[in-house]
Amino acid sequence: MNILILGSGGREHTFAYKLAQSEQCDSLFVAPGNAGTAQIATNVAIGVTDFEAIKALVIKEQITMVVVGPEDPLVQGVYDFFKADESLKNVAVIGPSKEGAELEGSKERAKEFMIAHDIPTAAYEAFTAETLEKGQAFLETLNPPYVLKADGLAAGKGVLIIEDLNEAKEELASMLGGKFGDASTTVVIEEFLDGIELSVFVLTDGKNYKVLPTAKDYKRIGEGDKGLNTGGMGAISPVPFADDTFMKKIEDRIVKPTVNGLTKENIDYKGFIFIGLIKVGDDPKVIEYNVRMGDPETEVVLPRIQSDLVSLFKAVDNQTLDQQEFKLDPRSAATVMLVSGGYPEAYDKGKVITGLEKIEGSIAFHAGTTEKDGAVVTNGGRVIAITSFHEDYREAIKKSYQNIEKLHFDRMNYRTDIGFDL
Numbered sequence: 001m002n003i004l005i006l007g008s009g010g011r012e013h014t015f016a017y018k019l020a021q022s023e024q025c026d027s028l029f030v031a032p033g034n035a036g037t038a039q040i041a042t043n044v045a046i047g048v049t050d051f052e053a054i055k056a057l058v059i060k061e062q063i064t065m066v067v068v069g070p071e072d073p074l075v076q077g078v079y080d081f082f083k084a085d086e087s088l089k090n091v092a093v094i095g096p097s098k099e100g101a102e103l104e105g106s107k108e109r110a111k112e113f114m115i116a117h118d119i120p121t122a123a124y125e126a127f128t129a130e131t132l133e134k135g136q137a138f139l140e141t142l143n144p145p146y147v148l149k150a151d152g153l154a155a156g157k158g159v160l161i162i163e164d165l166n167e168a169k170e171e172l173a174s175m176l177g178g179k180f181g182d183a184s185t186t187v188v189i190e191e192f193l194d195g196i197e198l199s200v201f202v203l204t205d206g207k208n209y210k211v212l213p214t215a216k217d218y219k220r221i222g223e224g225d226k227g228l229n230t231g232g233m234g235a236i237s238p239v240p241f242a243d244d245t246f247m248k249k250i251e252d253r254i255v256k257p258t259v260n261g262l263t264k265e266n267i268d269y270k271g272f273i274f275i276g277l278i279k280v281g282d283d284p285k286v287i288e289y290n291v292r293m294g295d296p297e298t299e300v301v302l303p304r305i306q307s308d309l310v311s312l313f314k315a316v317d318n319q320t321l322d323q324q325e326f327k328l329d330p331r332s333a334a335t336v337m338l339v340s341g342g343y344p345e346a347y348d349k350g351k352v353i354t355g356l357e358k359i360e361g362s363i364a365f366h367a368g369t370t371e372k373d374g375a376v377v378t379n380g381g382r383v384i385a386i387t388s389f390h391e392d393y394r395e396a397i398k399k400s401y402q403n404i405e406k407l408h409f410d411r412m413n414y415r416t417d418i419g420f421d422l
């Protein structure tokens, strides 16, 4: 079959890498892709939310499966666009419907869903400009730090954690006054949860599910988890402290009620659920849902799946995921992200990347790269993720760092402490 992946990051290169391994994959397309996907698939210069252009490509290339990487097309309803179109409705779209994508598109909706289905999460209330004063009074009833979240998508910047009460009150007013545009028309204020974070990934057909490997990502730019938030500077899978007892709690208290909730609410959901968790004491609590895979978590989760990914996706499409066997590589995986100097603030593009051919025993998943005059050059803040495997996650991390020594581009930056807190 012919398959299209939407997106251009390390996550999408990893999807391409896994899908290309399947005998069932005849032609693989990535829109828009990067220099890494260009080596194993055909890149097509189409934006991920240009649904009409995607439609034309799908028809022209007889594509029968579309795997959606990022959240934007999902929240904008790419699944529904396909299902409502006579010529596209039989195409398998791996990703939830617009209604399902609201679990990521609206923090308030996600909280309502968790409360309705008894899924453990932080206590919260939601406010708008009309209820600003109530919101400020609510802050007075909480203990610091205060957690303020823009309801809508704010490119990963919409969550603020503030120590000082007056500052939190001012920030609430500023958010409701349009600090994040429409994304902060509603603001969710929630109880601060103190604990260590991890993520659990689930593949579901809307009725059945498979729990994929856990992962932990490192979001801050600086060593020791200091400095500005990024898309993610590295990741490890599985998470060493997520033992069987803890995983059973996650499955029973969170995964099952989430999938059952989707079924009960008749929400079309054929795709990934990325559950952000905090381990508070010995108990998992949900901090957020994402309706896609994480990046760079994908770079450590997907390569550990040994089952054929096309078969799994076909089963997602026809709701027979329960009949699929699911095999995992028991080894740990670690990835370290190389980023452009300056990222996550302003950075330059177009720097030549050298040494990729010298990598041994690790995989280079491209993120922000492109080809120019026969060379691979930087084209984004996050540039390349180096993934390695080993029985011991510390050795996997070491292998990634050894290969990174061979790579170079002007102002290349990375964290040297991935896994430091495990």
Ligand code: AMP
Pocket (backbone or CB within 6 Å): 122, 147, 156, 159, 190, 191, 192, 193, 194, 197, 276, 287, 288
């Ligand atoms: P989110 O965009 O919801 O993932 O939030 C971004 C980050 O804020 C999370 O990765 C957590 O580190 C932190 N965070 C969000 N909600 C809470 C909470 N209720 N308590 C503590 N930290 C939180």
Ligand code: GLY
Pocket (backbone or CB within 6 Å): 217, 231, 232, 290, 293, 294, 295, 296, 297
């Ligand atoms: N690495 C976090 C995310 O993909 O949202």
